[in-house]
Amino acid sequence: MGSGWFTLSALSAACVLAAVPGAGPGGAGSAEAEAEAYWTAGRMAAAVPVDAVRSRAAVSARAPSGIPTGVHFDGMPMVGTFFYRQTAVGTSDTSCTGSVVRSAGRNMVLTAAHCAAGMRHPASRAVFVPRYRHGKTAAAQPFGVFPVRAGGVYTDPRYRSHGSAAVSDLDFAFVLVGPNAKGRVENLTGALTFTPVSTYDHEVTVVGYPSASRVNKAHQAVRCEVPTTRLSGFRQLRMVCKGFYGGVSGGPWIKDYDPARRTGKVIGNTGGYHGGGNDSWVTYAPLYGKEARDLYEDAAAGRDPAALSRPPYRGSSAGHPLPGSGELWTHARAMASGDFTGSGRDGLLVVWTDGEVTLFPGDGRGGFLPERRLMAPNAGWKDVAAVTAGDFTGSDRFDLLVRRKDGRMTLYGDVGSRGLGRGTAMAPAGSVWKHAAQITAGRFNASHYVTDLVVRWSDGEVSLHTAVGAGTFGREHRLKGPGPAWKGAALLAAGQFSGNRTWDLMVRWSNGALGIHPGIGTRGLGGERRLRGPDRTWTHSVLMTAGRHTGDGLTDDLLVRWSDGETTSYEDTRASGLGPEHMLVPPRAP
Numbered sequence: 300m301g302s303g304w305f306t307l308s309a310l311s312a313a314c315v316l317a318a319v320p321g322a323g324p325g326g327a328g329s330a331e332a333e334a335e336a337y338w339t340a341g342r343m344a345a346a347v348p349v350d351a352v353r354s355r356a357a358v359s360a361r362a363p364s365g366i367p368t369g370v371h372f373d374g375m376p377m378v379g380t381f382f383y384r385q386t387a388v389g390t391s392d393t394s395c396t397g398s399v400v401r402s403a404g405r406n407m408v409l410t411a412a413h414c415a416a417g418m419r420h421p422a423s424r425a426v427f428v429p430r431y432r433h434g435k436t437a438a439a440q441p442f443g444v445f446p447v448r449a450g451g452v453y454t455d456p457r458y459r460s461h462g463s464a465a466v467s468d469l470d471f472a473f474v475l476v477g478p479n480a481k482g483r484v485e486n487l488t489g490a491l492t493f494t495p496v497s498t499y500d501h502e503v504t505v506v507g508y509p510s511a512s513r514v515n516k517a518h519q520a521v522r523c524e525v526p527t528t529r530l531s532g533f534r535q536l537r538m539v540c541k542g543f544y545g546g547v548s549g550g551p552w553i554k555d556y557d558p559a560r561r562t563g564k565v566i567g568n569t570g571g572y573h574g575g576g577n578d579s580w581v582t583y584a585p586l587y588g589k590e591a592r593d594l595y596e597d598a599a600a601g602r603d604p605a606a607l608s609r610p611p612y613r614g615s616s617a618g619h620p621l622p623g624s625g626e627l628w629t630h631a632r633a634m635a636s637g638d639f640t641g642s643g644r645d646g647l648l649v650v651w652t653d654g655e656v657t658l659f660p661g662d663g664r665g666g667f668l669p670e671r672r673l674m675a676p677n678a679g680w681k682d683v684a685a686v687t688a689g690d691f692t693g694s695d696r697f698d699l700l701v702r703r704k705d706g707r708m709t710l711y712g713d714v715g716s717r718g719l720g721r722g723t724a725m726a727p728a729g730s731v732w733k734h735a736a737q738i739t740a741g742r743f744n745a746s747h748y749v750t751d752l753v754v755r756w757s758d759g760e761v762s763l764h765t766a767v768g769a770g771t772f773g774r775e776h777r778l779k780g781p782g783p784a785w786k787g788a789a790l791l792a793a794g795q796f797s798g799n800r801t802w803d804l805m806v807r808w809s810n811g812a813l814g815i816h817p818g819i820g821t822r823g824l825g826g827e828r829r830l831r832g833p834d835r836t837w838t839h840s841v842l843m844t845a846g847r848h849t850g851d852g853l854t855d856d857l858l859v860r861w862s863d864g865e866t867t868s869y870e871d872t873r874a875s876g877l878g879p880e881h882m883l884v885p886p887r888a889p
Contacts, residue, residue, distance in 0.1 A: 330446040331479045334426045335437040338382055338444060344433060344518065346382050346392040348510045348545035349414050350574050366580050367523060369505075369542030374430045374520035376442070376488040376561055378551060380508045381410060381474075383425035383447070385417045393417060396507045396550035397427055397474065398565060400493045402599055405485035406445075408474045409493065410549030411570030412454040415472035419452050427476050429488045431508060433518035442487045443479040451475030453598040455590055456605040457612045463572060466612050468534040470570035471585050472549075473598035489561025491551060493595055495587035496566045497625045497864075497885040499529035499536055504556055505582065507547025507569055515544065527552070527567075527584075534586040534882065535571040541580045548575050552584050588886060589865065593836055607834075610869055610877035621647070621659060621667055625864030625887030636846025636858060637688030637697030637749075639715030645846035647858065648673070648688065648699060648714070654680035656719060665849045665856065665870050665881060674719045689740030689749035691767050700725070700740065700752070700767075706733030710769055723769045734758070740767075741793030741802035743819055753778075753793065753804055753819070759786040763821060776821040794845030795853040796874045802854070803874065805845065811837035815874050828874050839863070845872075863887050 377399035385393040395414035400407050408427050418425035425447035428440050437444045451474060458469040476484055506522045509515050523540035530537040536552065547569050556563035567584030569575040576582045585591070590612070597604045621628075633650040640646060644661040646668075651657070656674035659667040674680060684704045688697045692712045699711040701722075708725035726732045737755040744751050744765045752764040752772070758781040766773035779785055790807040797803050797817045804816040804824070812832035816824045831837060842860040849856055849870050857869040857877065866884035869877040 330477055331444065334424065334444050334446045337424050338426055338428075338437045340434055340436045342392055343380075343382055343394075343428070343431070343437075346394040346510070348394050348548070349385075349417065350395075350548040351510075351545040367525060367540050369521040369523040369540050371515060371517075371519040371521050371542075374508075375506060375556070375558070376430055377485075377490055378506050378508075378520065379427055379429035380431040380546070381408075381414060381418065381425060381427050381447075381549070383418045383423040384420075386420045386422055394508070394510060394546050395548050396546065396569065398506070398549075398551035398568075399429065399485050399488050399490045400473070400565060401485065401490040404475065404599070405483040405490075406448075406475050406477070407598060408445075408476055408484070409491075409551065409565060409568055410472050410474060411568055411575065412458045412470045412472045413460075413570060413574050414549045415452050415454050415474055418447050418474065421449065423447075425474075427474070427484070429484065431518070431520075442484070443481050445476035445479055445484050448475045448477050453594055453604060455594055455609075455612075457609060465533070467571045467573075468585050469590055469612060470574070471568055471587070471591055471594070473595060475598060491553060491556075491563050491565040493587070493591075494554070494564035494566050495592055495886060497887050499527060499586065501527045501536070501552075501554060501566060503527055503536075503538070503552045503554055503566065504563075505538055505540065505543070505550065505552050505569065505584075507543055507550030509542065509544035510546040514542075518546075521547070530572055530583050533572060533583075534588065534885075536567050536584045536586060538582050538584075539580055540582070543569070543576070543580070543582050547582070586885070588882060589836065589861070589867070590880075596835070610872075611879040621866055621883040622670065623884060625866075625885055628860060628864035628866050628884045629862070629887060631842065631860050631864075631866075633683055633686045634842050634844055634858070634860065635686045635688040635699065636844045636848070636854075636856075637690075637699075638695075638847070639688070639697050639713075641696045641715065645848050645854070645856075646715070647844075647846070648686070650680060650683045650686060650701075651676070652681070654678060656680060658715060660715075661846070661848050663848075663850055665868060667883075673714060685735070685738050687738050687740040687752070689752070689767070691740075691748075691750050692769055693748050693750070697749070700738070702732055702735055702738060703728075704733065706730040708732045712769065725770065725772065737788060737791045739791040739793045739804070741804070742800070743793070743802055743804075744821055753791060755785055755788045755791060756781070757786075759783055761785050761788075761824065763819070765821065778819065778824045790840060790843040792843045792845045792857060794855050794857070794872070796845075796855050796872055798853060798855075798873070805843070805857070807837060807840055807843055808832070809838070811835055813837055813877075817874055830876060858883075861886070 397410035455469040552567035571583040644663040646660040653676040655676040705728040709722040711722040761779035787809040810833040814827040863886040865886035871878040
């Protein structure tokens with residue numbers, strides 16, 4: 300999930316434009332004329348900001364001393380104001396801020412989800428006005444007005460309100476607008492580049508359109524060049540600057556703005572905790588992660604986010620996350636979950652690309668305790684191809700089974716207490732095991748200990764080894780003969796996703812689909828229950844393991860390391876769907 304995978308290079312602009320109503324010459328006229336007729340200069344000037352509470356709070360509270368003050372200015376070409384008829388609670392003309400972001404359709408505007416929610420109704424008459432000028436008619440605006448397309452509002456379906464809940468992390472939206480007589484919005488105004496980031500400390504220019512008031516009678520844009528920090532307990536940025544009154548919701552947080560080229564990177568939008576803040580000097584913005592990137596792609600492709608299966612959102616406030624950045628975690632070559640310490644809580648063992656091996660004991664609440672080094676960086680562990688964990692020695696502490704690229708297989712017993720010594724040789728270099736593309740241990744046939752091993756071979760054959768122990772691979776059972784079908788099984792993980800004592804097999808396919816084979820045994824794989832996909836996002840999952848990381852007593856917490864280093868858990872995953880998503884490591888910076 301690196302910085303470039305969510306771009307629209309795979310989509311031709313022609314295909315996207317073909318889906319835009321009125322995209323051809325002269326097709327924008329009726330919608331534009333209706334918008335111009337409704338949105339008179341007076342209506343726009345009198346519109347009430349969706350976040351008017353910020354202005355009300357500012358009247359009754361005074362900002363602490365030493366806080367910088369935003370500067371009113373003529374605005375940026377690609378930043379403007381949304382106007383729409385609010386119909387959800389009564390009827391009123393409403394305003395918000397938005398910014399044009401680069402897209403193949405050249406018609407995408409970024410704003411806050413709590414702004415966009417009111418634009419969906421057919422009677423909303425929603426329009427976007429770049430570089431809005433107070434007191435001017437719609438026709439006299441610098442770039443004109445751009446009607447919001449029917450069905451062109453995209454928000455994460457898990458977002459519900461803009462209070463203090465974890466889902467306030469999802470307060471972002473993408474809105475597609477139609478062209479006007481002058482052309483497509485991006486062609487006229489330029490655009491910012493939607494840019495997810497992995498850290499919370501940045502230097503940004505925050506822009507918004509506070510509504511007309513005694514301190515901003517001309518309804519000018521306001522900007523503030525400030526550092527950001529993290530809003531504790533949330534995946535959100537925080538900045539402090541006076542002058543951000545009602546109307547600024549949805550406004551961009553920009554890095555590296557180039558006024559000559561009309562370019563910059565938008566890394567956030569005003570929103571999130573309490574809609575972006577409940578006063579005029581402390582403001583928040585969601586940190587764009589995988590959820591925002593998924594939504595960006597949905598909007599670009601015209602997919603309905605509500606029709607896609609997404610796990611409940613938990614945020615990042617619970618438990619202890621894994622240490623390090625996404626950049627560091629791109630060097631995690633292999634990982635396995637298991638109770639390595641005998642505590643009854645599964646930890647995470649990681650083999651790094653430099654040969655170091657570390658163990659992160661679990662805290663039992665979905666998080667992890669400080670790491671323990673099991674092996675310093677060394678050449679002997681650089682050639683590890685795959686690992687899996689099970690209690691092959693029957694000691695109630697998990698062991699590590701390691702496959703190296705040359706076909707060597709080694710079992711390291713009770714690694715949490717004994718470390719990584721010489722281990723027990725299971726197969727020599729050059730053995731058939733060099734063709735084992737994927738391995739995962741589980742309790743598929745055993746009555747107590749985790750001593751079974753599923754193998755997907757390079758020719759597509761799938762086999763189950765039961766009663767694996769020190770020096771023996773037990774008995775082999777063929778579950779699927781060689782063939783092309785299972786060559787696409789890119790990742791395997793074993794767990795109790797059905798909630799039963801016997802384990803299930805999870806498969807991430809090469810096309811991004813995710814499925815579970817419940818309760819497999821020596822007689823075969825049985826049928827598959829599809830959880831997702833095909834899904835482009837999941838083609839970027841690199842490592843996958845399941846463990847008992849929370850308190851429900853089941854090995855059903857799925858951990859995924861993505862191509863950009865982001866590491867995510869899906870706690871209490873079931874055969875019916877992924878569990879709540881919890882970011883353990885943020886993605887690396889683009």
